[in-house]
Amino acid sequence: MKKISVPRENHWLARFQRSTHHGDVLWSGLIILASLLVLALVIAIGWMLWQQSADARVKLGWGFILPTSNATWDPLSGVFQSWAFIYSTLMTSLLAILLAVPISVGIAIFLAELCPPSLRLPLNWMIELLAAIPSVVYGLWGIFVFLPKVVVPIGEGLAILGQVPVLNSFFTGPIPLSGSSRLAAAMILTIMIIPTIAAITRDVLLAIPNSQREAAMGLGSTRWEMIWQVLLPYGLSGMLGAIILGLGRALGETMAVTMVIGNSLEATNSLLKPGSTMASLLANQFKEAVSQLHTDAMIEIGLTLFVITLILNLIARFLVWQVARRTPQEARA
Amino acid sequence: MSKFLRSFVFVTIAFSFLLAACGTVATPAATTAPAMTQASGATAIPASTATPTPLAPGSVTLNGSGSTFQAPAESEYAFAFPLVDPAVAINYQGTGSGAGKKAIIDGTVDFAGTDAILTADETTSGKDLQMYPFLAGATVMTYNIPELDPKGPALILDGNTLVGIYNATITKWNDPAIAALNPQIASKLPAKPITVAHRSDGSGTTAIFTAALTSFSTAWTAGSGTTINWPADKAGNGVGGNGNQGVTVAVQNTPESIGYVEYAYAVSNKLPFAQMVNKAGQTVSASPDSTKAAMADFANAFTPQLTATIVNGSGAGSWPIAGYTYIIIHQTSMTDCVKASKLVEYINWILTSPVATNRAQALGYVPMPSAVQQLALAKLAQVTCNSQPVMTH
Numbered sequence: 001m002k003k004i005s006v007p008r009e010n011h012w013l014a015r016f017q018r019s020t021h022h023g024d025v026l027w028s029g030l031i032i033l034a035s036l037l038v039l040a041l042v043i044a045i046g047w048m049l050w051q052q053s054a055d056a057r058v059k060l061g062w063g064f065i066l067p068t069s070n071a072t073w074d075p076l077s078g079v080f081q082s083w084a085f086i087y088s089t090l091m092t093s094l095l096a097i098l099l100a101v102p103i104s105v106g107i108a109i110f111l112a113e114l115c116p117p118s119l120r121l122p123l124n125w126m127i128e129l130l131a132a133i134p135s136v137v138y139g140l141w142g143i144f145v146f147l148p149k150v151v152v153p154i155g156e157g158l159a160i161l162g163q164v165p166v167l168n169s170f171f172t173g174p175i176p177l178s179g180s181s182r183l184a185a186a187m188i189l190t191i192m193i194i195p196t197i198a199a200i201t202r203d204v205l206l207a208i209p210n211s212q213r214e215a216a217m218g219l220g221s222t223r224w225e226m227i228w229q230v231l232l233p234y235g236l237s238g239m240l241g242a243i244i245l246g247l248g249r250a251l252g253e254t255m256a257v258t259m260v261i262g263n264s265l266e267a268t269n270s271l272l273k274p275g276s277t278m279a280s281l282l283a284n285q286f287k288e289a290v291s292q293l294h295t296d297a298m299i300e301i302g303l304t305l306f307v308i309t310l311i312l313n314l315i316a317r318f319l320v321w322q323v324a325r326r327t328p329q330e331a332r333a
Numbered sequence: 334m335s336k337f338l339r340s341f342v343f344v345t346i347a348f349s350f351l352l353a354a355c356g357t358v359a360t361p362a363a364t365t366a367p368a369m370t371q372a373s374g375a376t377a378i379p380a381s382t383a384t385p386t387p388l389a390p391g392s393v394t395l396n397g398s399g400s401t402f403q404a405p406a407e408s409e410y411a412f413a414f415p416l417v418d419p420a421v422a423i424n425y426q427g428t429g430s431g432a433g434k435k436a437i438i439d440g441t442v443d444f445a446g447t448d449a450i451l452t453a454d455e456t457t458s459g460k461d462l463q464m465y466p467f468l469a470g471a472t473v474m475t476y477n478i479p480e481l482d483p484k485g486p487a488l489i490l491d492g493n494t495l496v497g498i499y500n501a502t503i504t505k506w507n508d509p510a511i512a513a514l515n516p517q518i519a520s521k522l523p524a525k526p527i528t529v530a531h532r533s534d535g536s537g538t539t540a541i542f543t544a545a546l547t548s549f550s551t552a553w554t555a556g557s558g559t560t561i562n563w564p565a566d567k568a569g570n571g572v573g574g575n576g577n578q579g580v581t582v583a584v585q586n587t588p589e590s591i592g593y594v595e596y597a598y599a600v601s602n603k604l605p606f607a608q609m610v611n612k613a614g615q616t617v618s619a620s621p622d623s624t625k626a627a628m629a630d631f632a633n634a635f636t637p638q639l640t641a642t643i644v645n646g647s648g649a650g651s652w653p654i655a656g657y658t659y660i661i662i663h664q665t666s667m668t669d670c671v672k673a674s675k676l677v678e679y680i681n682w683i684l685t686s687p688v689a690t691n692r693a694q695a696l697g698y699v700p701m702p703s704a705v706q707q708l709a710l711a712k713l714a715q716v717t718c719n720s721q722p723v724m725t726h
């Protein structure tokens with residue numbers, strides 16, 4: 001290569017280049033600025049929610065978020081207890097994760113390890129297509145097809161569990177004839193987060209070096225043993241990251257949930273009854289709040305959702321960190 | 334090679350900065366023209382009071398937000414009014430009555446639309462807010478009872494049965510109270526539980542409907558407002574839908590259900606809706622005429638704020654579940670007199686122009702009787718800007 005002319009030792013450009021480590025300082029400054037922006041956004045949102053909900057926090061106290069057996073949400077008489085919505089949010093999201101993870105991991109294993117090449121491309125496309133469908137479309141499809149055809153029969157079957165002593169409060173039936181219920185919300189959420197988790201898990205599996213596979217095979221393991229005992233533990237931290245993303249989407253999903261959950265303010269534990277999640281309640285009531293306290297209470301719900309998301313993310317991060325610390329040894333062993 | 338790459342990256346970044354710079358240069362140039370016409374519009378104020386010079390087309394924008402119930406009418410007006418006065422552009426956002434009221438109190442819009450009446454607190458913090466009724470609408474009960482013949486006689490309800498259904502004290506369609514009102518179809522009414530659909534979003538329609546329930550019977554204790562805590566939900570047979578659409582879908586997808594929607598919406602979507610026995614004991618259908626009759630019942634019931642509740646009227650032909658929709662403006666504290674005069678001109682046009690009335694009627698709204706119209710026009714004549722009356726004719 002031809003030598004590029006370098007400025008003389010004391011030329012101003014040379015001094016400038018030296019003082020900035022040839023752009024390194026500027027570059028890292030830009031990067032730090034970008035990452036600080038994320039921090040600033042989180043703080044700004046949290047601060048706004050905290051500030052705006054000040055009145056509600058003082059007036060409504062801890063009773064607002066604490067578990068209450070018969071939580072009441074009555075805007076007209078100014079009684080606000082949000083436990084029913086916190087419960088619905090956690091219940092639907094966790095159930096969705098529980099249902100989605102085995103299916104998504106199955107899809108990912110198939111795509112990464114077992115899929116014939118001719119099928120791989122179309123399947124990958126479809127997974128990515130599913131991830132890109134707007135939630136309102138999931139909601140519409142849910143109302144007209146999924147709820148009456150799938151959720152109602154499943155709900156009617158689950159209602160039998162309403163007779164079982166421990167589980168009865170979770171499965172008190174009957175499910176409404178339209179299917180609108182927490183179960184419907186959880187199942188729609190399951191479908192919505194499957195593509196996210198499956199696509200990332202597939203990428204994680206594909207990124208595992210082939211030496212791992214060869215070593216496992218070389219030691220005489222079968223294909224299943226290789227997948228279960230080598231690939232999945234190796235990719236566990238990445239898969240947990242995918243699950244966090246899915247959980248985040250499930251917790252915050254508004255439109256589709258509002259369309260299928262039945263929007264009842266009633267506080268029951270039953271999966272088969274209509275309810276409201278925190279996000280769907282905000283979508284329904286925020287713009288037409290009847291009083292200042294109602295508005296403030298809605299903002300406090302926003303704050304609660306923010307904090308819950310933060311806590312769940314921290315727990316998940318902690319898990320990832322634990323796993324990542326452990327993985328190399330296990331993979332080597 | 335890596336040096337080459339680095340310089341390539343550098344050039345790319347530099348180039349993109351250059352592009353960005355071009356972008357920022359270009360933007361002010363593009364916005365200069367409208368900004369200048371805005372400025373000339375503003376400086377034309379003193380001149381226009383003496384000799385009216387025509388304003389540039391679209392130079393005055395009237396911003397409004399609020400009620401989704403009146404949003405279809407407002408968007409018709411936004412299309413039609415500039416044909417009358419090209420200087421004005423109307424921009425109305427259907428954000429909901431509550432948001433509209435907040436926006437006019439905060440001063441972020443020139444006018445607000447609402448179906449809900451200003452509360453005492455809002456009137457105090459808004460200082461000089463004035464409400465102008467300009468259209469009315471009826472709320473109807475749509476139902477889904479597969480056993481009934483869709484072409485046969487419609488279901489008939491009265492105030493007490495409706496309160497009973499929404500209180501979950503009447504839980505089956507073959508309840509004696511419902512059967513007694515429907516002798517023709519009593520044998521077909523099923524012994525199946527009623528699912529009660531309601532709006533899950535805060536809504537003026539809910540405010541009108543719950544005001545009617547409150548007026549029908551003292552048994553209704555859940556109160557009235559844009560968002561309430563439904564007794565049927567507590568009983569476990571309630572389901573909420575977002576918007577008229579949401580309630581309609583809930584009713585259509587749930588056999589043996591009932592829900593309330595706006596009359597205009599029910600008509601345009603060809604939904605079956607129930608007849609009601611009104612206060613005078615007559616069975617009436619929801620229609621523009623029966624809504625007009627309800628308005629006539631309460632023509633003298635207006636408060637100084639120009640608000641009136643028109644539910645459960647005593648006239649023989651009155652539909653019992655109806656309400657006005659309002660525009661809210663600042664009566665005395667507007668300072669931009671060009672805008673103030675155009676706003677008054679706009680409201681005057683809505684109230685008096687046959688074009689506006691026809692367009693609203695085509696959408697299923699009911700225009701006001703002339704007595705109420707005169708009340709509103711009298712109030713409109715009192716609007717002042719910088720202590721000068723705005724209306725000159």
